[in-house]
Amino acid sequence: MQIKESSEIFDVIIVGSGAGGGMATKQLADAGLNVAVVEAGPFFDPADPKTMTQLKQPYDSPRRGAGTTRAFGEWDMSWGDWEVDGEPYTHAEGTEFRWWRARMLGGRTNHWGRISLRFGPKDFKGKTRDGHGDDWPIGYEDVKPYYDKLDKLIGVFGTNEGRENDPDGFFLPPPKPRLHELFYINGAKKANIPVIPGRLSMLTKRINEDRGVCFYCGQCGRSCQIYADFSAGSCLIFPAQKSGGQVKLFVNSMVREVLTNEEGKATGVSYINKEDRKEYTLRGKVVVLAASACSSARILLNSKSKQHPNGLGNSSDLVGRYLHDSTGASAAGVIPGLMNRKTSYNEDGVGGMHVYSPWWGDNSKLDFPRGYHIEVWGGMSQPNYGFGWDPNAMNKYFGLKSGGYGESLRDDVKKYYGSVIGFGGRGEGLAVKDNYCEIDPTTVDEYGIPVLKFNYKWSQYEKNQAKHMHDTFEEIIHNMGGHYLGEKPGKEQDYGLHKPGEIIHEVGTTRMGDDPKTSVTNKFQQLHDADNVFIVDAGVFVSQADKNCTWTIMALSWRASDYIIEQLKAQNI
Incomplete structure (x- = not known):
């Protein structure tokens, strides 16, 4: 198959445009970096009259608003579902994990509940708290400045x-x-x-x-x-473009893998254009994965090379492991x-x-x-x-x-x-090593990319x-x-108890930690195995909390973005 390679070299390639990817786009573009955003779904703007559904009533629908065309109802703004045509996933025996893919610019932030809760001090120190799981390598005090900035940038109602x-x-x-x-x-x-x-x-x-x-x-x-509500496209990506940020969108683009060189460092990504079904490559100095916990794990596991025979970032054999949902x-x-x-x-x-x-x-x-x-x-x-x-x-x-x-x-x-x-x-469900996703060696999606197989039990x-x-x-x-x-x-x-995955808060497949043998990224969400690859979705979570995860995804993405800017300026990556 002929692969078309882009001549442009981006400062940063971001895979995924939801909470983590949107935040990284805003911060990195505002810092003057040339950013490519690769999204598996189409472009979406809720203000576009062609796609706008707000203020329409059930009697405007031939189905009177019944949830027969979308899992969460006629008017729910998600173009994905539990099942996406041509993009299967499989299960180990005894597993009933359900995997939601939003498949649109802005990802799940277009149709989430917008419950925006900070993790608390105890949530970062689970093992210290009760002996279960592991402590994060960071604490609330490390994330608090970013929660504060996030509240002011995005807006959240509530009381102290x-x-x-x-x-x-x-x-x-x-x-x-x-x-x-x-x-x-x-x-x-x-x-x-x-x-x-x-x-x-x-x-x-x-x-x-x-x-x-x-x-x-x-x-x-x-x-x-x-x-008026938070969605990554309308509140982060569009403002980054409007403020003069160098943001180029690649929509309907399914990433196959992260490409690496002889030194094992990332050089860009390979993706399938869903419209013409051809494979393309983008070149970049830094690759940021924000495709969601499971999708980012899938990309890493499919990114095999001589330098990374077990998959990129997977020398610890932990990519995909410690998967857990609320x-x-x-x-x-x-x-x-x-x-x-x-x-x-x-x-x-x-x-x-x-x-x-x-x-x-x-x-x-x-x-x-x-x-x-x-x-x-x-x-x-x-x-x-x-x-x-x-x-x-x-x-x-x-x-x-x-x-x-x-x-x-x-x-x-x-x-x-x-x-x-x-x-x-x-x-909060517990993070368990034996709950995981892996590549199914017998099944590919319609783009020829090996799919995920889930192993999970409550x-x-x-x-x-x-x-x-x-x-x-x-x-x-x-x-x-x-x-x-x-x-x-x-x-x-x-x-x-709902089936695993049904709350759509899956986290933990690329957990952070100080020890490369027991984690995938460091505390700044940088791969231990490739220092110019970062994960800014919920995969880096060491544990979930009794809170929704979106606010913490964005705070951590902002923190990681600041670190990327700092490291690029110092020419460390």
Whole structure:
């Protein structure tokens, strides 16, 4: 096959345009470097009328908003899915790992929940804390300056609460709790569970002239047409281009491998152009992988050479290992106090939770380490096809038959809609060496690139944590005077624990550390085996936390970018 080589030599080639790649693009381009961004999906701008879906309603859709074309609903702004045509992945026996690929400029940041939580001091020192896993080679004090700058650059609402392991920041005013959230606050406090304002990267106040202010349409999962919420394209890559940064985008470009020379250093990347199906190479002084934890591991493992026979950066045989995702369990309850609600007020708010519960437990008294937070949903936002309630549950708990058609159905909708409150527990799964992804030697994707095979099992610790989640949900529902909907999952159902990968917080495949024998990168996310290759996605995480990982990905990417600039100036790489 003929390979077309670019004559231009970039200062930096960044693979991936999501949270980590977007941040690296902004910082490196602003420093005057010539940057190439390689993205496996197409170009996307939420303000483009051709792709814009914000403010469209379910009745604008031939499917009335039903989630039949996209996993998270008709209007969810992701062009990827659990399964991507022509791009399979495989499983070892007994593994049910699910891998999400967003496949668009900006990656998953176009459709994430925008929950923007800092890791706390304890989260970087897991082994010291309880003996499980390993400590990071850095601590909260190393990342705090970048969290601070990130808050100010991107914008996040919330309040300073003085909680030890839920660090405060620089917050915009949070939206007020909605009615269902007021019910939740009362129910949680009766159980001695803290509730504080949510911390989401949505602008409730103007921070610059490039971005608008949230007007509470509640449709943030669609990516914001006025750039009021955070997406990597609209908030990092586009500003880098606008400010004169030297940024060249290569979209619909699937990276096959990182190319290296006789010294084992990176010289660029090879990619397949999805439009003409030809292979091209880009040349660069530095390569930054930000393709997501699993995709970056796949690229490294496929980058074999005489100098790196086990894959680039894999002399430790740890690339792909210590893969772990957040734990998750979900439940809902029907609350009689929320029936027959008046609808003469606006409670739309942001497209996410206005309040949440950070971890409160004492793990020394529990049968699992680490913790989880509780996310809350409910209210009376615009319904899609398939919304509503379980008529059998209404009959079971209240002796009421509901449904039908015509006026009786309308009456039931008015009576019951908005009376259900849902809960999502999101917690820390342990980093285990034997949970990993590897190259499947028997399968390639439609571009001829070997695919990943997943090996993953939850431990009893994660299952015990899920049981605690459901016990907590049940207690809060009871405190609200409500009824737990459905059957509470038991041991046979692993207590309702979501499959690995389903929370889409996978981390840990290229972990950082001081010892090249037990880690893949150093504390600045630089490969031990090739000093001009950096990883700025969640692969470098030594452990997850009871927080979403995006804010930490971006803070660490900013920190690594500063180090790259410093090392280039010193001519060390």
